[in-house]
Amino acid sequence: MSNANAPKLIFRADGGAKIGLGHIMRCLAIAEMTGDLFSLSFAIQQPSDAVRHILAQAAFDLISLPETADSAADARNLRAHLTGDEFVLLDGYSFGADYQKTIKRHCRKLIVVDDLVAWHQYADVVINHGGTIQAAAYQSESYTQFLTGTAYALLRKPFLEAGIHRSEEALTTFQPRRVLVNLGGADPDNISHRVVEALLSEPLVQQIVIVLGAANPHGDSFARYAEERVQIRRNLSPEQIVTVIQSCDVAVVSCSTISYEVATVGKPFVGILTADNQAILRTFYKDNHIALGVLEKAFTNSELWSTMSLPVSTVNNSLARQYQFFDGRSGERIAAFFRTLLPA
Structure with a gap:
């Protein structure tokens, strides 16, 4: 599923008993869709045993990040694993405009999965599969590309x-x-x-x-x-x-x-x-x-x-x-x- 010789794609998402597993599941769906194009890793704060098991079943590399509610600190922790050549995909509600600007400076392409439409987007690509949502709902940079609506539903292969x-x-x-x-x-x-x-x-x-x-x-x-x-x-x-x-x-x-x-x-x-x-x-x-x-x-x-x-x-x-x-x-x-x- 993951191509070890291909460019690296790091998924940054969290999940557990309090917030559910939706962010991780959407990332797993994208991983299945694109696995032959990239070498895939997941960066997760203090992953639970359940999350570790899910990723182990899919045979994806895991980057365990320190637990923190400080968005700026989390961005620094993720940045420590970047060389500037990786693709990074963010899926979560703490990855706002400042977080995106920080990570974008240290990766090849930044992709964001969003369903809030709550802040200016600095990502290269925004994916929102919610209903009939359109790019016009967003504030973004001129270079940002959008994949919106159920035509891009983030579901696993079966x-x-x-x-x-x-x-x-x-x-x-x-x-x-x-x-x-x-x-x-x-x-x-x-x-x-x-x-x-x-x-x-x-x-x-x-x-x-x-x-x-x-x-x-x-x-x-x-x-x-x-x-x-x-x-x-x-x-x-x-x-x-x-x-x-x-x-x-x-x-x-x-x-x-x-x-x-x-x-x-x-x-x-x-x-x-x-x-x-x-x-x-x-x-x-x-x-x-x-x-x-x-x-x-x-x-x-x-x-x-x-x-x-x-x-x-x-x-x-x-x-x-x-x-x-x-x-x-x-x-x-x-x-x-x-x-x-x-x-x-």
């Missing part, structure tokens, strides 16, 4: 392959009997537990499959449920997650990367807002009728069930709209663009 081969055949019935629940890599508020409690009160639901991310600390809270009604799955590979998505009738997921994964594979889903930065996706999903519904954290049981009790025509419309935005070809587009960054 999801993209499933999207390319998804069935476009319309459903004849819709019965939410087997339900996938995945509220992200960490789910710090254990919203998954509330979703399960709500679904168990509905006789139509025969089985619930809960996928807990590697950084989720709440596994014990599901131990009392009968296994024939509630299945708990942990630390699944992307291939296994695809299989679980395909096996379910509907999914209840956070409005994060997992919702893009479900939409690409092609399953009806209900989105739940688990973080403030997901508001853009709420608007995107509602305006374009991609999700069956989008709920706030403080949803009620009746609100959840009403989004899953829709006529099959509405569900089919949602699936058709998914395909318009998620075609499984984003990896090809991103790889082609990254090739343009390399010397001829």
